[in-house]
Amino acid sequence: MGCSEKQKMLVLQKVLPPSSRPVHEVSKDTGITAQTIYKWMKQLKDDTIHPDAVEDTIPRFKTDLEKFILGRPMLNSIIHSTYKYNMQSRVKK
Numbered sequence: 001m002g003c004s005e006k007q008k009m010l011v012l013q014k015v016l017p018p019s020s021r022p023v024h025e026v027s028k029d030t031g032i033t034a035q036t037i038y039k040w041m042k043q044l045k046d047d048t049i050h051p052d053a054v055e056d057t058i059p060r061f062k063t064d065l066e067k068f069i070l071g072r073p074m075l076n077s078i079i080h081s082t083y084k085y086n087m088q089s090r091v092k093k
Contacts, residue, residue, distance in 0.1 A: 011030055012040055
């Protein structure tokens with residue numbers, strides 16, 4: 001069974017900036033081989049995967065921390081506000 005573009009993009013978001021986690025680490029967390037993740041990265045570069053195919057909730061690929069945060073809207077809001085503030089601070093420098 002293949003993965004949908006949404007599932008691929010959710011995994012790729014973990015290895016691409018701003019997350020930039022190591023491919024082997026994401027591979028271990030998701031159960032998807034590093035070779036497959038590298039193939040998806042190439043497909044993204046070649047425009048055969050579309051970045052707008054992201055879906056926020058695909059439980060199979062959520063880490064324990066993501067599941068914890070997802071179930072707590074207030075914590076989720078605080079994290080997103082902090083991230084937004086940090087990104088704005090970087091742009092101003």
